[in-house]
Amino acid sequence: MxxxxxxxxxxxxxxxxxxxxxxxxxxxxxxxxxxxxxxxxxxxxxxxxxxxxxxxxxxxxxxxxxxxxxxxxxxxxxxxxxxxxxxxxxxxxxxxxxxxxxxxxxxxxxxxxxxxxxxxxxxxxxxxxxxxxxxxxxxxxxxxxxxxxxxxxxxxxxxxxxxxxxxxxxxxxxxxxxxxxxxxxxxxxxxxxxxxxxxxxxxxxxxxxxxxxxxxxxxxEDHSAARFSVQYVVRPKTDAHHDFRGFAGKLYGGNIAVGDEVTVLPTFTTTKVKAIHFFDQEFDEAVPGSSITITLEDEVNVSRGDMLVKSSELPKSEKQLSATICQVNSKPLKIGAKYILQHGVNQVLAKVDSIEGLVHTDFSGGEAADQLKLNDIGKVNFRLSKPIHFDPYKESKSNGSFILIDESSYDTTSVGFIQ
Amino acid sequence: MKNIFVPNPKEAESIQIIREVAAQFERPVLLFSGGKDSITLVRLAQKAFYPAKIPFPLLHVDTGHNFPETIRFRDQLVEELGLELIVRNVQDAIDQGKVQEEKGRYSSRNSLQTTTLLDAIEEFKFDACIGGARRDEEKARAKERVFSVRDDFGQWDEKNQRPELFDMLNGKVHQGQNVRAFPISNWTELDVWEYIKTENIQIPSIYFAHRRETFVRDGMIWTASEHVYREEHEEVEERMVRFRTVGDMTCTAAVLSEAETLEEVVDEIRASTISERGARIDDKRSEAAMESRKKVGYF
Known part of the structure; x- marks a missing residue:
C-alpha cells in the first residue's frame, strides 16, 4: 500500500x-x-x-x-x-x-x-x-x-x-x-x-x-508484544503455487519480521518466519494492524485459532482465568453456567467457577453478587476446557479480551477483560 | 532498506472480516451487483486469500433492468479472475407469480429482488451473504452490525442485535438463520473511490461521463429506456452524465458530469454536495424507506 x-x-x-x-x-x-x-x-x-x-x-x-x-x-x-x-x-x-x-x-x-x-x-x-x-x-x-x-x-x-x-x-x-x-x-x-x-x-x-x-x-496504538492469530490457512493447490501453505491473519501489538523465531501456540513448536505476504507482494516486516499472510520455514502444524508469537515474548497459557465481565445480554451470568469463550478467533468452552462480586461503575467499590445481570460489571473466575494464550488486558487489549457466547441461543452474552 | 508493510486500516479490517466469513461459515456467497462497492469487495476478497482463489461464489440477483454495460463488465470480471458466478433472475419470480411487477410512474423491480435473493439462499443453502453495504450510505444502515443475523424470512430485528466488541465476530447461527456480512461497513463513498483509484480497479463505464438519452423528473435525471416508465410530456434529451451508484435502471438517477477519468471522478466526489443515496429514487419514496425494506429482508 x-x-x-x-x-x-x-x-x-x-x-x-x-x-x-x-x-x-x-x-x-x-x-x-x-x-x-x-x-x-x-x-x-x-x-x-x-x-x-x-x-x-x-x-x-x-x-x-x-x-x-x-x-x-x-x-x-x-x-x-x-x-x-x-x-x-x-x-x-x-x-x-x-x-x-x-x-x-x-x-x-x-x-x-x-x-x-x-x-x-x-x-x-x-x-x-x-x-x-x-x-x-x-x-x-x-x-x-x-x-x-x-x-x-x-x-x-x-x-x-x-x-x-x-x-x-x-x-x-x-x-x-x-x-x-x-x-x-x-x-x-x-x-x-x-x-x-x-x-x-x-x-x-x-x-x-x-x-x-x-x-x-x-x-x-496499543503497544505490547507481537501476536498473530491465524484466521485461515491459505492453500492454493494450483500448479503455480503447489506447495504454498500460508497462514492468514491479523497482527496485533508489535512488528513481525522475516527471520523472526516464532512459537506456534498451542503446540509450542518453534520455527522461523519465512516470508510475509500481502496480496502479490512480499515484505521484510509488518506493523500491528496488518492483515497479512505468513509462511514458515518448517512444515509445522498450524490451524485456525492458533497463535504465532515471538519465542522471546510468550504470553500466559492457562486453563483458569480471572476477568472483569460486562454482561451485554438480558440472560444473566450465573455460577456453573457454561459458555463458548471466544478469544480473538479461538474458541474454547468455559465454565463459571465463581463470581467475586459486582463492581460499581462510579468508582465507589463493589458488592457481593451471585449473578451478573444485563449491564452489570463484575469479577468472575472461569475454568476452561483448554488453555488460552493471553496477556492481561492492561498490557494488550486484543489479546486480553474475550467474548462469551451462549451455547443454546448463540448470542454474545458477555465481554471479558482478563486480569 | 527494509521493505516494511504499513496497512491501510480500513482495508485491513475488511480483509479480516472476509477471512472470518470464509472460516466461520460453510456456504458463504458474495452478493455482486456490478456496482463499485461489490467490485471493491471482490478485490478485497482476492487480497484476503491470495495466492489461492476466492473460496466462495458470487451471486447476482438480476432484475433484468440492469444497464447492459454492467452485465458485460460482470461477465468479463468473472472470466478474468476465474470466479464462480450464480445468476438468479427476478423475472423468474414474476413469471412464477411469486411477486407482482409494479406499475406506473415510479415502478421499479428493486424491492422485488428480495424474494429472488431469499429463494437463492434457500436453493443453495447459503449461510452467509457478503454484501457491500456501508454504514454511511443511509441513516438506518448506521446501526447495522458487521455480522447481521437474519431469520428464516430474511428479517432484520434492529432491536435485538448482537453487540460487536473489539474485532471479535460471532457468526454462530441456528439452522435456517443466516448472516449478512458487511466487510466495508466502515468505508465512506470517498474511501471506496480513493481505493479504486489507488488500486487501479476496473469499473463499469457508466461510472464515467458519457452521452446518454435521458429525461428529467422531480429534479432527477432518468435513463430513457423501455424499462423506465415515462410520460409523454417528459422529453428525452441527450445529456453528458455519469452514475454514482449502479442499481437497477429504474431506480438509479444520473448526475450531470464531465468526469471521464477516475481522477476526475474522485475530485468530483470530493467536491460533491449531493449524498450518494440522494440519487437513489427508491429511497426518496419516504424517509424511512430503507428501514422498511430492511425489515423484510432487503440486504
Missing part, C-alpha cells in the same frame, strides 16, 4: 440526552464540510418544522424511525468524517443508565473518548459512569468537553470548578493527567469545536478538532 494512508481515529462519544452530544457531532460534521447539501437541507427543513430558531444539528445523527419519534438515540450509531490527514469514525453511544452495554461496545474499538458535561450541571452520576467505562476499557485519550458554555456566559470559573471536580475522578482511575484533556465548548454555536472561540480568551488550549488532528499514530 501507499504511504499516503490517512491515520484513522475511532472516537467513542457518550453523554446523556440533553447535554448536546448529537449537536456536537452534527457541528463537527458541519464544520468539516462533511454534511452534504441534501442532508443540510433536511436539517434545515426539520429544524423549521420543529419551530427552532437555530439549526438542529442533532438531526444529522439520529437514525431509526422510533428514535426520530422519541428524539433520542438508542444504540451504537457510526458516523464518519474525514479531514485532509485523518479518517474519523465516531461510535455514538447513548447515555442512559441501562445502556452500559452500548458504551462498552463503542469504547471497545475507540482510541479516544469524548465525555460531555453540561456546564450548568457539572459532574453528574452519568459522568462517573462514562469515565469508569473508558477507564475499564483503557481508551487511551479522554476529552472532557464542557459544553453549553454560552449558557453560563463563557465563565472561566464554571469551567475551572468542573475541571477540579473531575480531577478527583482521575485520581481514582488508572489514567495519568496527560491522558485527560478539558475543553470548554459551545456545540450549538461552534466555539472550540473545529475552530477556537473569541468568547473565551482565557482558554489557551486547542479546539476539539485541533486536538484530534494533532494526535500521532504512535499515541493511538
Amino acid at each position: 501507499s504511504t499516503e494512508n490517512r491515520k484513522l481515529i475511532n472516537i467513542a462519544t457518550a453523554g446523556s440526552v440533553d447535554d448536546g452530544k448529537s449537536t456536537l457531532i452534527g457541528r463537527l460534521l458541519y464544520d468539516t464540510k462533511s454534511l452534504t447539501t441534501d442532508k443540510l437541507e433536511a436539517i434545515e427543513r426539520n429544524s423549521k418544522q420543529k419551530g427552532f430558531d437555530y439549526l438542529d444539528f442533532s438531526l444529522a445523527t439520529d437514525g431509526l424511525v422510533a428514535e426520530r419519534e422519541q428524539g433520542i438515540t438508542i444504540d451504537v450509531a457510526h458516523i464518519y468524517f474525514n479531514t485532509q490527514k485523518t479518517n474519523y469514525i465516531i461510535a455514538d453511544t447513548p447515555g442512559h443508565v441501562e445502556y452500559t452495554r452500548n458504551m462498552v461496545t463503542g469504547a471497545s474499538t475507540s482510541q479516544v473518548a469524548i465525555i460531555l458535561i453540561d456546564a450548568r450541571k457539572g459532574v453528574i452520576e452519568q459522568t462517573y459512569r462514562h469515565f469508569f467505562i473508558n477507564n475499564l476499557l483503557r481508551v487511551g485519550h479522554v476529552i472532557v468537553a464542557i459544553n453549553k458554555m454560552d449558557l453560563v456566559d463563557f465563565d472561566q470559573q464554571v469551567f475551572e470548578d468542573i475541571k477540579a471536580d473531575f480531577e478527583g475522578l482521575i485520581e481514582k482511575s488508572d489514567y495519568n493527567d496527560d491522558q485527560v484533556t478539558f475543553i470548554p465548548v459551545s456545540a450549538l454555536h461552534g466555539d472550540n469545536i473545529a475552530t477556537g472561540s473569541d468568547k473565551m480568551d482565557w482558554y489557551q488550549g486547542p479546539s476539539l478538532l485541533d486536538y484530534l488532528e494533532d494526535l500521532e499514530i504512535d499515541e493511538l
